[in-house]
Amino acid sequence: MKMEIRVRYAPSPTGYLHIGGARTAVFNYLFAKHHNGKFIVRIEDTDLERNIADGISSQLDNLRWLGLEIDETIDHEGKYGPYQQTKRLDIYRSHADKLIADKHAYHCFCTNEALDKMKAEQQKVGIFSFQYDGRCAKLSPAEVKKNLADKVSFAIRLKTPKNKIFTINDMVREEVSFNTKDIGDFVIIKSNGVATYNFAVVIDDYLMKITHVLRGEEHLSNTPKQLLIYDYFNWQAPRYGHLTLIISETGKKLSKRDGSLMQFIEQYRNQGYLSEALFNFISLLGWSSHQEREIYTKSELIKIFNSDYFSKAPSMFDVRKLLWMNNYYIKNLTQEQYLNLVVPFVKSEHDWESKDEQWWQELLLIYQKQLMYGAEINELISLFFENKPPLTKEAQDFLQTNPDASKKVLDDFKAKLATTDDWSLQEIENIIQQVKADTKITGKMLFMTIRIACSRQTHGPELAKTIKLLGKEQVLTRLTDLKL
Incomplete structure (x- = not known):
């Protein structure tokens, strides 16, 4: 009879789920499920003086949030318990x-x-x-x-x-x-x-x-x-x-005392990282499929996880790679999933009742493609809530490349906006095209100049949608306040 594969992750409740511990848990989980085996979580709590009050519940909660189904543990007993060492x-x-x-x-x-x-x-x-x-x-x-x-x-x-x-x-x-x-x-x-x-x-x-x-x-x-x-x-x-070790971008072993890098799953969870993205990212810290791809679903990883592909060299915790991966997963959320992610962050800093539901949805959805993590949404939408947002240095430098052309674009754009009573997306797009035709200014000089005047930024979501959501009064005020 074929031996049943049984593996365990055995955390100590002296702290919260660290990236290193999460990597150990994910690898054990993938190895077990690849072989149709069992994944056990045993609590090693014999260091009585260092155990923290919510250490056990936090470990289990974050493992499950990552998507690890636990076959046997303290609240899901098998026939080999107790699964807590002090018992x-x-x-x-x-x-x-x-x-x-x-x-x-x-x-x-x-x-x-x-x-x-x-x-x-x-x-x-x-x-x-x-x-x-x-x-x-x-x-x-x-x-x-x-x-x-x-x-x-x-x-x-x-x-x-x-x-x-x-x-x-x-x-x-x-x-x-x-x-x-x-x-x-x-x-x-x-x-x-x-x-x-x-x-x-x-x-x-x-x-x-x-x-x-x-x-x-x-x-x-x-x-x-x-x-x-x-x-x-x-x-x-x-x-x-x-x-092998997980190292930082400086080449040093990850240290829990290093406050410059988030190292606990709870921190990423609280910042609005997706569990699927973290699971995917962690699964590649010291293991490779030898395929030219980075994105894998959990079921794909279970199918291909092979111990022959463990790395013998330290694996680097690449923050930029994690952000890219999390953005990939955010871009692929349904509208409902995306709003469920970002709305709680927005409500924590803004008066949701100050605008209607449709306005909020339109605003938040224009950032789905560029959002790196949930909490970033408040930074991205800040331009809609500042009366006089400052110009970025990049924006100032751009306007100085051809101040005459910038002034020509903005004078015509402001005049046309001031006389319209139609604040629809189509009308705003039509006005931008009329400015293009009248001034004979095109491309970056046209669109970036208008963007800077309205948002004080050189880059952002779709221009016409940004203008519509800012509102006519706010846009005209910013056009007036901008001194070239």
């Missing part, structure tokens, strides 16, 4: 006790002060990567029994053999080998009774029948510790794939 502490402890019984682990009664002294002594001789010296492994059974009876605080450490080699066939990096000589006896159950990451993740992955683990390359150093635990239990380890 599995007894499971970890029972497995740790088995390792103790099998002489693979032991109680460590060292105080923090003793450990600090040990670290300081190692640093004096140039050892800065701390390794426990194994002193508690040498305690006699009677000494251990007495300490336990006296309720002396303890952790549980795993015995680590020297110079044991583990080799994996990594899905990204191919063959990778690890030597246990640099690990030392590490803690698997802390003194507060909570399992450490490396121990809990192995127990969970095995009991939840996880077959493949795709995760960031920062976890590569954890792999030998986890493989040792698998080895002691005589369990089959999953197939690993360590995804």
